[in-house]
Amino acid sequence: MPHDKNRHARPEPSDCNRRRLAEGGIASVDVCSCGMLQVHLGALSIRMDEGALSELVTTLRRALWEHALDRSGTRDAGVVSLFHPGEPGRA
Helix, strand or coil, X not given: CCCCCCCCCCCCXXXXXXXXXXXXXXXXXXXXXXXXXXXXXXXXXXXXXHHHHHHHHHHHHHHHHHHHHHHHCCCCCCCCCCCCCCCCCCC
């Protein structure tokens, strides 16, 4: 029996109706009628599900937090990072 590789495939972006959820100076996020999210950063667009976007946001937030600690010098002063990687949105 031949395998139907498109049986579980998400629709192509051109097949979806998209709605803008948010837009900033360098990035925007759309939601497709298929439920996938599209993150646009300049000429780069990435399709992902809600869980993947949540993990990306958590990673970016942690990077900013760690960078701020490095720049402020508080990391060397014994300040412990309060970031909880298992809890998205907490920093």
